Amino acid sequence: METTRMNPSTDVIVEERGRTGLITLNRPRALNALSLDMVRTLTATLLDWAQAERIEAVAIRGMGKDGPFSAFCAGGDIRFFHQAAVSGDARIEDFFTEEYTLNHLVHRFPKPYVVFMDGIVMGGGMGIAGHGSAQALRLATSSTRMAMPETNIGLFPDVGGGWFLARCPGALGEYLALTGEVIGAEDARHAGLADGVLAVDALPAAWERLAEGGAAAVAALRGEASQAAATGASLAASRASIDRCFSLPDVPAIVGALEAAEDDWARKTAATLRKRSPLMLHVVLEQLRRARGMSLAEDLRMERGMVRRCFERGDGGHSETVEGIRALAIDKDHAPRWQPDRIEAVDAALVARFFDSPWPAHAHPLRGLD
Template identity: 40%
Template sequence: MTSSSRASRGDRQGETKPSRTSAESSHVINNLDLCAQMSTKAGSEVLFEKVGNAGVITLNRPKALNALNLTMIRHIYPQLKNWDKDSETDLVIIKGAGEKAFCAGGDIRAVTEAGKAGDSLAQDFFREEYILNNTIGTYQKPYVALIDGITMGGILKEQFEGVGLSVHGRFRVATEKTLFAMPETGIGLFPDVGGGYFLPRLQGKLGLFLALTGFRLKGRDIQRVGVATHFVQSDKIVSLEKDLIDLKSPSNSDVAQLLDSYQEQSSLDAEKPFVLQEQTEAIDRLFSAGSVEEIMENLKRDGSAFALKQTETLAKMSPTSLKLTFRQIQEGARMSLQEVLVMEYRLSQACMRGHDFYEGVRAVLIDKDQSPKWKPSTLSGVSEQAIEECFSSLGERDLKL
């Protein structure tokens, strides 16, 4: 998987002194800067430390699996901008507190309630989250995500997100505890946070398969497919972090060399084959199609146990989400990360205007009956015009990066 261009952006705010931002920044950025100052307080949801010449971000909601919310986004963004500008910060490390998760998501209920009420949070969360994703994707200094635990783009209990804080960074370190999935089609959403950029860049049709089915990858397999850049055993992560911090003015190649050496020392599960090794050819063949309907036909015609299982999985997903996701992956393969995020913001707002997102949240998170009533309920009921409208420009409300 290739990362996005690291071209420098011209909208950098502030110095490491947290009291000042650039003249061009609005009161929103000033508020974000204030959040960054506040975040150093004990018990904050996100913690910032300077350890030597390393900036260390710790997502600090272990009981909530370090789920991301808008307040945390508003903490992280200005701190990243400040550290990128700071001559005494050489690299950034991001990790999760506790032993269970790197980051399993965001406050989905708050977004749901806001969307129903027409509250601005439904716009603000996605807009500011995607701006943060782009900042990570274009970061000039080495950015290392230690993904020791759950990281999901979709929902887990009451969370979604997590992937966007790691996958667009230059270095992503998975361990045997790492769980990765993008199961948004099961909640009436789509694999956002730049999923339309990195998923189609995985080998063959694997990205499309993961996007449509929400299939989970674990441990070393996450590095094998390219979602992570390295695999390091979890008992070596503390030592790795210390060695990263001890690097003196490291270049990206210096960081890569250190991570490579740790990966070479990590033999756990090295002999285990890739979980989808025997299905790789089938995935490429069955998911090579011009529409979701064609994929379903391919699966039914194939008739293998694997194909029938995928048919059952896809039948449970939102038909609208499946069609949105299929086109998102097609379009994203030809786009830059920035273009993908603009597209995905349009899709996020279409989902906020629609039915299936709210119904998916109800069925999976609130009533937990696992029986969403999708509208339309069939793929044939989702018109091309309805999908086209989801991709249409929002005019002045489009995401600006």
């Protein structure tokens, strides 16, 4: 029996074929950036399938401009974030509470959950990619472009980013979180952010196999993809330098070590960090260091408070995140006015505020996560 459901705007296509649930993110012009309606459709669907005996496996992909695959998910809808923050739209609060609840649901999903991470996989796209749970199978391709680029817009790697980046080997998590570096398939596997690799031209057949074969097909695909070779690795070659610099105790020390080095990689990396929000670099490093000792639920509760702080207007009505989105996506002048404007000028009290929860524990919007 085959059934197909769509949400009212058709931004999520939901199908049941055999014993497999199939999800296609269908907002290609926005690179499948997540809206609140999409988050709600995904959550309701997965809650249903988690309990349904008729479904034994789930697969999720994105729709590209020319058809299925080629773009997974570029993250949350940052234009909506900017509009909501400027206008006082309360839906921004609902978005993050419900998105983080979805991230936790995906991580704890009790059945095989296959993610086709072809094309762009960034921000919120990483949040629905399984977080490396035992049931997830995260498939990268030669077209995968993966990143947590939030420091570029004055934000932090949320959707559980503190938790999964803190569990990358060595100091790779700090490197990826602070720089927002875009990586490909082999680097994603090296960092523990992908479980296997598929050729781009093999994706349609793999999707059909899952649709027809359920959990058995997932097991076979897992074995094949885990053995596949991939090209384009760069993290392994830089691991010694990454671990040496990004394991240092604070951001000034990290940047100082990079600027003191004489190789092109270090100079380029230092220049990248100098362009990011100085405040959020400090916040992000603290986030990852704290998240290493947390469960995912604890990390998501921490991040929920952090993201509330990100959209608050401080002195002079300034929000680093609103300013970063303005510069990147609204005015597109790529000249954010960061406050403070230098890494060395960030006061510890500014950083500490991000970790001061706006809610007591009994009233936290994610208090029900375990």
